[in-house]
Amino acid sequence: MVCHFLVKGRVQGVGFRWFVQREAAALELKGWVRNTEEGHVEVVAAGQPEALNELKTELRRGPRGSRVDAVLEHELDPKEGDDLGPFQIEGAW
Numbered sequence: 001m002v003c004h005f006l007v008k009g010r011v012q013g014v015g016f017r018w019f020v021q022r023e024a025a026a027l028e029l030k031g032w033v034r035n036t037e038e039g040h041v042e043v044v045a046a047g048q049p050e051a052l053n054e055l056k057t058e059l060r061r062g063p064r065g066s067r068v069d070a071v072l073e074h075e076l077d078p079k080e081g082d083d084l085g086p087f088q089i090e091g092a093w
Contacts, residue, residue, distance in 0.1 A: 002081040003052050005043040006036075007059050009069035016041050017089045019063035020055075024087040027051040031081075034090035046081030 007016070012035050020033040024045055029052070031045040045055055062068045 001049050001052055002031075002044070002046040002076040002078055002084075003056075004074045004076055005045070005056065005059055006072040007041040007043065007062075007068060007070075008072070009062075010065075010067040011041045011062065012039055014065040015063050016066050019066075020059065021087055021089050023058045024055055027054055029055060029087050030084040031087050032084070032090045033087075044076070044080070044084070045087070046084050 017033045017035065020041065020043055024031065024033070024043075027047065029045045029047040031043065033041060033043045036042050043055075043059065045052060056071060056073065059071050060068055
């Protein structure tokens, strides 16, 4: 199963991408997380449905210092997961 999440709120500048990377890796998910120009955090994750549900729960919670106002979720075609590798942060320097 492959899901796209868009997390809205105070989610940039608070370690949100590193939080997501740690949680997703612990759940053995594949995919990536990155900031958007609009101030949100975007996540694409592939794995077992139970693990994706757990990730969604963690996205709603967020790290200390964040404020999550909304988590939008869309299921993607399973083929979208074919090229995903170990979960990583995109655009981090």
